[in-house]
Amino acid sequence: MKLYKTDALVLRNLSRGDIDQLLVLFSLEYGKLKVMAHGSRKITSRKRGAVQPLTLTRFLIHKGRYLDSVRQCEELESFPELFLRMDRICYASYAVELIENSTVEGEANQVLFAVLVETLRQLGRGDPEIIARAFALKLITLVGYKPVLDLCAKCRKNLTGKALAFSPPAGGFLCADCARENSENQMVMCHRGTLETIKLMLAWELSKLGQLKVDSGTRGELYYVLKLHLEYHLGYRCATEMFIDKLRNRNNRYNTKS
Numbered sequence: 001m002k003l004y005k006t007d008a009l010v011l012r013n014l015s016r017g018d019i020d021q022l023l024v025l026f027s028l029e030y031g032k033l034k035v036m037a038h039g040s041r042k043i044t045s046r047k048r049g050a051v052q053p054l055t056l057t058r059f060l061i062h063k064g065r066y067l068d069s070v071r072q073c074e075e076l077e078s079f080p081e082l083f084l085r086m087d088r089i090c091y092a093s094y095a096v097e098l099i100e101n102s103t104v105e106g107e108a109n110q111v112l113f114a115v116l117v118e119t120l121r122q123l124g125r126g127d128p129e130i131i132a133r134a135f136a137l138k139l140i141t142l143v144g145y146k147p148v149l150d151l152c153a154k155c156r157k158n159l160t161g162k163a164l165a166f167s168p169p170a171g172g173f174l175c176a177d178c179a180r181e182n183s184e185n186q187m188v189m190c191h192r193g194t195l196e197t198i199k200l201m202l203a204w205e206l207s208k209l210g211q212l213k214v215d216s217g218t219r220g221e222l223y224y225v226l227k228l229h230l231e232y233h234l235g236y237r238c239a240t241e242m243f244i245d246k247l248r249n250r251n252n253r254y255n256t257k258s
Helices: 080-084 086-102 110-123 128-142 176-181 192-203 206-211 216-234 239-257
Strands: 003-016 020-027 031-037 056-062 068-077 163-167 172-174 188-191
Touching: 003 031, 003 086, 003 110, 020 086, 020 110, 031 056, 080 086, 080 110, 086 110, 086 128, 086 216, 086 239, 110 128, 110 206, 128 192, 128 206, 128 216, 163 176, 163 192, 163 216, 172 176, 188 192, 188 216, 192 216
Parallel strands: 031 068
Antiparallel strands: 003 020, 003 056, 020 031, 056 068, 163 172, 163 188
16 A cells, blocks of 8 residues: 655545545645545544644545545644634635645645645734735745736836836736836736835735734725736636625625614
């Protein structure tokens, strides 16, 4: 028998039959994996708690001909603070969805694994929206789609002035002159403060972001910058982001009525 060990975060679990589950994992040593956890849906199964989504688990896995299977597993960390607030669990799901849709099976990225785990810890302590945006920026950088931040992405001149724009097709921020000449639909106008906030989010450790004060205008621009950039480079619209949008709009309507 061929066995291997790995620490992995459970991204998703899918029911298979009456008692089995297919797990989608993001592991330290092997990147994204799909494995079968036989019998894990049984109430008496020792695997049951360790294969829940958003659980960091140590796995002993048997190499199968077509699909690997879990032999043993031990829960390492479960991030209980995430489940105390809706915004925390929503942004944790956002981070997990981005990981699943931006990584390739079998390709390890140990830095990204560490960033994901630390993100889940910090989501339970700090500002969930800002932590999630910082995670998305770090993920974009680590998978090779870091936007141009220091120069205009088109003319390559220094970014001067307060008014800027962001263009995913161009690869980053545009100066005011290039923004006026740009005919692409995928562009968002933004202020220099948004650019500087992005630079800080990339430079700082996630644990320091509690010190970062971000106003509502900058939050809105961050939302559109990341939304456009992720959609352009990953080729899909994040379903969790759409759910967060609906939840936010519903709460805004409720607050207006009250």
